[in-house]
Amino acid sequence: MAFGLRIFTQRTSDTIAQPILDADNGEVLMHTQPSVSIVLGNRSPESPGTLYISSKQVIWVSDVDRSKGYAVDFVSISLHAVSRDPEAYPSPCIYTQIETGDDEEEDEDEDEEQQEIMDWSSGISKIKEMRLVPSDPSQLETLFEVFCECAELNPEPMLGEPEEEHNWIFSADQLNSEALGEDASNWTFSENLIDSIGHTNGDNDLAHNVLQLHINDQCFEDAEEMDQEHDKNNSHQ
Amino acid sequence: MLFFSYFKEIVGREVVVELKNDLAIRGTLRSVDQYLNIKLENTRVVDQEKYPHMLSVRNCFIRGSVVRYVQLPPDGVDVELLHDATRREARGG
Structure with missing residues (x-):
């Protein structure tokens, strides 16, 4: 995945600033805002330009020098x-x-100057x-x-991938209660707080499962630690 | 989707969102989406001296993937309930 800000030069022609979008991958123009200045870090404002917001990225192209432009992905x-x-x-x-995507702490302010x-x-x-900075603040x-x-x-x-790794079976009781159409995607925490713990749809087997989970407290805590480790590793990438 | 549902429950409450770049923003939770993107209102940067440029910001949108922690209002959390629901979700319930 490309991180950060980059130079943008993919315009339809030298006279028209309109950017070329990746239509094959479903990229569409969502909004165009003329007369926008851009300020990068501690640099001086650059103006004026036109802001193009697509479904994938933000693009700014200078009105003065159309070969000059920046883009950054929404991700x-x-x-x-x-x-x-x-x-x-x-x-x-x-x-x-x-x-x-650059984790190194550099003294950026000095670099910028x-x-x-x-x-x-x-x-x-x-x-x-x-x-x-749009010329029209409204x-x-x-x-x-x-x-x-x-x-x-x-x-x-x-995160966009469907969660497929949650098919663990913890007990034979679960096989019965889960197989009888209790769909995880239909379960919402907000609608029925009490019923969702142990008594969903009057299914008493679930209460039994909750008791079993208490017995297994120790192994769940281990799992949480592993998750944290995992997150930590991800954040350092 | 557990935490999405949980965060929806506390919309309107004050939280502190701590980003992976160490910036921490206190504000009223205005909305949250399925990716745990968070919109805050009436925001204040916790460490204003370190991040003076954020002083002026009154509402902001924070990308879910850059959030490290969300500090919750203590009375907005039923720890036992959340505990059980989390375990339940972890086994695909």
């Missing part, structure tokens, strides 16, 4: 928010944090913050909602 956007306080940033904007004299495209894969709420909608269209590839 790399950790957080987005509407920022209005002039003390945090002089203009109201959409504030985003970008996951770079040195890079201002370098080429505009250098070091952008390490950018961790991006601000999008568009911020719309942009925020579009970002939310698109983020939900782009779950982690791993």
